[in-house]
Amino acid sequence: MTALAAPPADAFWATSLRRWNTVCWALFGAMAVGLVTTAPADGSKYRALALLGCVVLCYAVLDRFPGNPVVRPQVYLSVLVLALGGLAYLGSSYAALFMVTLPHYWMFGRTPRTSMGFLGFATGATLAGSLVRQGWSAEFFGETLVSTLIVVAVGVLIGLWAHSVVAQSTERARLIEELERTQARLSEAHQRQGAADERERIARDIHDTLAQGFASIIVLAEAARAGIAEDPARSAQQLRSIEFTARENLTEARELVGSASQPGPGREAAGSVARTLRRTLDRFAEDTGLTVDAELTDLACDQQTRIALLRCTQESLANVRKHAGASTVGVVLVRRPYGVELEITDDGTGFVVAESTGFGLDGMRKRLAELGGRLTVTSSVGDGTRVLATIPTADEGAA
Template structure:
């Protein structure tokens, strides 16, 4: 929080009090000069003694604010006595009242205490004047009226100043709370961003490197099993292992070089066709494909490719299918990808232990799309991915 002068609130009030303390010392000195010039005899020395005691108490309170011996309320009580004494001596009591009026609010701590001491100062001043002057016209015309005017002005200014300070304090508290809330929100955004980035990286690694390694494992097992009976097939599988390993290496370099962002997919139909040919060669399954080439943005092309790769990986690992069908079509409402197989199927209601289906759902959801999986035990599986028209040109 800042003050009107552009300083922080605490520094502003500290500098204001320091300036007022300087003004007080100047006025104390002026009062001493006035008492010396206008008073005579013993009244002069008594008035100077009272003023000096007030000045010493104020100096002690200013220089030793944390000392338990120096009490703000003790200073205010001494100020009440000094005002009463100066009123009795008829020497500069009004000037001292004007100079020290803010002290009741500065050192009173609460409005009730401030008003109490201000009332005591008023009563002491009137009592001193009454003892000196009696019920005279001069007492009512000068002492009573002058004192009440000074007190009324002091009360109004003090209440206004305290209200300003309290509002400033409340504002400072609210601003501190707002800053803490903003810091916590920023940290929460950072944590959420890091979590989202970790999830995205996990999805990319699962859809590329992990699938490639899974293919390598399956092909290696098949090649080892066929070494004795079908060396030619094993040789083809070894070549597929080499190709898959090279592709995985390229994928890893691309992920590292692009900060985890997937490479561009130029033509989704041509890319899917190569993926399907490679899948048929590696697995020996019959693959049928009907592939349109919809004009869609880069993120949509990547999502369609990853969904196809994940669906084929699930067929390879779980389906025990003989035939796989893939349909990519442009619809009025968007782009549609359908992958079906005639394998063992599964119960869709059972929770999935893997990352694949959930990863596909999240990827499609980022584009406003949806994933529908239809399957039952013994009846094969149908995976339908739909991306709305906003993802297409």
């Protein structure tokens, strides 16, 4: 059938209606042939053909032009009701037309209440026409009334079932469409979250590498400028440190831009993490003149853990350089039963941890959290600072 008859979401139902439409046209043709060949050649034959022609014409217009402003579903059903009453009065093929068009009440009624209403009118018109023709006879009560009511009852049951199937199909299509929209929104949310996570990762890498390197260059340049007259050798050493740090920053920048997966400066891919931290601590002591007490256990770990420990060390040392005003820094790297533990302490001025709003500590926490670890910062004004980073290794994490 056309779009009037079936929900566009249910292709199977639409196909079934199109098949019924073909059958319906064949039955209309058979009824017309039956009237022409079997009905007596009098005025009632032509009146019956005229009534059937009106029904077929309205059905054809409704089928081919569903948006026609004249012949609407209600108009067709009304014509069908009148035609059934007229054919019942004439006694010509009204029962066949009733059975052929029985699904039309449900196809064009749109709602069960409307369909039941038109079906009731059709039943009443058929019985009224038969009653006028037959009178209150045994034939009317024994055959016409009983057979009509049986056909109507079966049609009602089939129609209600069909409406239930269509309603379920429509609801299923609506739920599927809603699910697809939800999946699309989730996909967009995942994409946005992935982009946000990637931006945060890049920002953290820039802060931990380039920003810290530039901060070191600024401090070394200020110290070299201030002492170039009194201690040229010290200033020359600081200039060499500036050059080395600038080269490291340049390499780090190339890696960040190219999203290189190969380790670069400060991203040791092999060897002991203790040796990597030792080189970082030696550079720090050389640049700042502070005393560094290090107890570094020679242990092996995966590259991500090694990078995380190195970044935590660099960030902590950068905070000591910029804020602590310390004279001594202690660094302890050990393996515990629960994983790897890195402790960095200083005897500086300390701070109130709850009031810290810097990006560095938050970046360290997130970096460690990605590996299942955690960061603990203990400090108070005048008592120095203790930074404790713990990272579970593969075996301990599984346990």
